[in-house]
Amino acid sequence: xxxxxxxxxxxxxxxxxxxxxxxxxxxxxxxxxxxxxxxxxxxxxxxxxxxxxxxxxxxxxxxxxxxxxxxxxxxxxxxxxxxxxxxxxxxxxxxxxxxxxxxxxxxxxxxxxxxxxxxxxxxxxxxxxxxxxxxxxxxxxxxxxxxxxxxxxxxxxxxxxxxxxxxxxxxxxxxxxxxxxxxxxxxxxxxxxxxxxxxxxxxxxxxxxxxxxxxxxxxxxxxxxxxxxxxxxxxxxxxxxxxxxxxxxxxxxxxxxxxxxxxxxxxxxxxxxxxxxxxxxxxxxxxxxxxxxxxxxxxxxxxxxxxxxxxxxxxxxxxxxxxxxxxxxxxxxxxxxxxxxxxxxxxxxxxxxxxxxxxxxxxxxxxxxxxxxxxxxxxxxxxxxxxxxxxxxxxxxxxxxxxxxxxxxxxxxxxxxxxxxxxxxxxxxxxxxxxxxxxxxxxxxxxxxxxxxxxxxxxxxxxxxxxxxxxxxxxxxxx
Amino acid sequence: xxxxxxxxxxxxxxxxxxxxxxxxxxxxxxxxxxxxxxxxxxxxxxxxxxxxxxxxxxxxxxxxxxxxxxxxxxxxxxxxxxxxxxxxxxxxxxx
Numbered sequence: 001x002x003x004x005x006x007x008x009x010x011x012x013x014x015x016x017x018x019x020x021x022x023x024x025x026x027x028x029x030x031x032x033x034x035x036x037x038x039x040x041x042x043x044x045x046x047x048x049x050x051x052x053x054x055x056x057x058x059x060x061x062x063x064x065x066x067x068x069x070x071x072x073x074x075x076x077x078x079x080x081x082x083x084x085x086x087x088x089x090x091x092x093x094x095x096x097x098x099x100x101x102x103x104x105x106x107x108x109x110x111x112x113x114x115x116x117x118x119x120x121x122x123x124x125x126x127x128x129x130x131x132x133x134x135x136x137x138x139x140x141x142x143x144x145x146x147x148x149x150x151x152x153x154x155x156x157x158x159x160x161x162x163x164x165x166x167x168x169x170x171x172x173x174x175x176x177x178x179x180x181x182x183x184x185x186x187x188x189x190x191x192x193x194x195x196x197x198x199x200x201x202x203x204x205x206x207x208x209x210x211x212x213x214x215x216x217x218x219x220x221x222x223x224x225x226x227x228x229x230x231x232x233x234x235x236x237x238x239x240x241x242x243x244x245x246x247x248x249x250x251x252x253x254x255x256x257x258x259x260x261x262x263x264x265x266x267x268x269x270x271x272x273x274x275x276x277x278x279x280x281x282x283x284x285x286x287x288x289x290x291x292x293x294x295x296x297x298x299x300x301x302x303x304x305x306x307x308x309x310x311x312x313x314x315x316x317x318x319x320x321x322x323x324x325x326x327x328x329x330x331x332x333x334x335x336x337x338x339x340x341x342x343x344x345x346x347x348x349x350x351x352x353x354x355x356x357x358x359x360x361x362x363x364x365x366x367x368x369x370x371x372x373x374x375x376x377x378x379x380x381x382x383x384x385x386x387x388x389x390x391x392x393x394x395x396x397x398x399x400x401x402x403x404x405x406x407x408x409x410x411x412x413x414x415x416x417x418x419x420x421x422x423x424x425x426x427x428x429x430x431x432x433x434x435x436x437x438x439x440x441x442x443x444x445x446x447x448x449x450x451x452x453x454x455x456x457x458x459x460x461x462x463x464x465x466x467x468x469x470x471x472x473x474x475x476x477x478x479x
Numbered sequence: 480x481x482x483x484x485x486x487x488x489x490x491x492x493x494x495x496x497x498x499x500x501x502x503x504x505x506x507x508x509x510x511x512x513x514x515x516x517x518x519x520x521x522x523x524x525x526x527x528x529x530x531x532x533x534x535x536x537x538x539x540x541x542x543x544x545x546x547x548x549x550x551x552x553x554x555x556x557x558x559x560x561x562x563x564x565x566x567x568x569x570x571x572x573x574x
Contacts, residue, residue: 021518022499024514024518025499025514025515028511028564029500029502029503029511031504031506034510034511035564035567037564038560042557045523045553048521048524049523049524049527052524052528053527056528059528059532060532063532064534074539075530078530078543078547078550079547079550082549082554083550085551086550087554089555090557090558091558095563095566098513101555101559102509102512102556102559104555105552105555108549108555109516109519109520112526112545112546112552114545115541115542115548116522116529118541119530119532119533119541122535122537123532202537229509236515236516236519239519240515243519243521243522243525244489247521247525250525250529252524252525255524256485256492258518258519259519259521260489260493260496262515262518263493263496264492264493264494264496265499265511266515267497268500268501269508273508276505276508358506366505366508366509367505367507367510367511370506370566371510371566374566386505
């Protein structure tokens with residue numbers, strides 16, 4: 001690495017940038033300070049990128065004398081090419097679709113880490129020092145490229161552009177791919193070991209990256225959509241580590257520290273998320289959730305649900321004391337959060353105490369529903385966690401379940417054969433009355449029947465959440 | 480940077496990362512994941528340096544792709560996190 005990169009102003013700027021990134025991340029982990037945490041981190045990032053731009057001509061000058069200006073323009077162009085679509089999609093995409101966008105932005109970072117490793121290895125710089133450099137470069141590239149391939153699949157699944165195909169002999173295929181990736185990893189660390197194959201380093205490294213990418217795709221393919229948060233979070237941690245590793249290769253402390261911190265924080269976050277969903281990490285990665293669910297849904301005899309008119313449902317709530325709202329993804333898909341908040345405010349005006357019970361995995365990702373409610377203007381002090389509110393259901397007159405299914409399914413408590421058995425659920429069934437707004441009689445995201453809907457104290461209000469809530473508001477005006 | 484200094488940095492950074500998220504409430508899981516995704520967007524700095532040092536068409540091409548992807552990571556990560564966190568306000572703050 002060129003001596004110019006050890007200049008004091010550059011290193012000092014990286015130091016401040018790293019500090020801001022860490023403090024920003026720290027602030028983002030508490031609701032009170034979260035909002036400006038991203039701003040701190042953003043400023044840190046701007047400093048790091050800006051100061052790098054200043055020093056780049058000096059770096060390029062050593063490589064391509066006389067042409068460094070051209071290279072600077074090229075880099076600027078690349079930044080613009082990456083920034084414009086990311087900015088545009090990030091601004092335009094509705095918040096309901098944020099999880100898949102996080103998956104794709106995340107994956108891009110992994111691809112970038114792989115690209116850095118590739119350039120360093122193509123050029124031979126990664127091989128010029130001790131063996132530690134190629135080892136770290138190659139492992140970082142493996143993590144980055146695999147996570148990139150997997151993130152693209154996660155994106156496609158959450159976007160519903162791809163299901164969970166059951167690939168025959170997938171364990172065999174994944175085994176072969178893993179072995180191939182491992183062999184290529186070793187070969188890439190020290191290409192002389194495979195000099196008998198007459199492969200150029202360029203070709204070897206390229207094959208290695210492509211195989212890693214395919215491995216990521218295949219490992220992720222069979223995992224069900226409901227488990228995607230854990231998958232994305234795992235990749236986030238992997239990519240953090242990859243960035244840290246490549247930071248070591250290009251001797252950039254900001255990358256080492258920021259990357260490693262994300263690697264560690266991301267790993268813990270993955271565990272916390274898996275715990276919130278009552279899924280073990282290994283279970284998510286190595287068992288096909290979708291398979292079990294499909295078979296479980298097939299059984300069961302026909303039973304009847306009690307239907308209720310919208311007006312009656314509205315009146316029931318208007319004359320209760322305590323109402324707990326359980327919002328689910330169906331609410332968000334119907335874009336009914338704003339209407340719901342209007343309804344809740346009307347109930348509050350009538351003296352009804354209303355709380356929101358948000359299951360950790362309501363929506364498509366832990367915390368997703370809170371974001372969607374907040375978007376509608378629901379203050380977060382009305383939003384309660386599973387542990388905070390579960391004991392309150394027994395005292396609630398009405399539990400209003402909107403577009404939620406699996407998170408209130410009592411089978412999770414009682415039915416050992418159910419794929420969601422053991423998942424902590426919201427005890428909506430313990431409320432005196434349960435009102436369920438649901439579009440049809442279909443099953444939930446995990447594909448299983450919900451006992452709650454057939455309960456004696458449950459009434460179904462069939463219809464689109466947006467329409468039903470609008471009618472409820474109308475009915476309340478007349479009460 | 481010698482191997483062991485790097486190892487110590489890894490160690491301390493890993494512990495710091497663990498501590499940062501040790502007590503994060505569930506409602507912040509998604510925004511925090513998105514936020515940490517933005518933080519590893521620092522990979523952009525490395526990608527820029529790699530492209531600055533690239534020789535020959537293959538290296539330049541891969542370096543270029545790397546910068547494009549890293550920028551997508553950083554910019555997309557920032558915008559999505561910012562939009563999610565924007566939503567967090569309490570009753571008192573509402574004007």
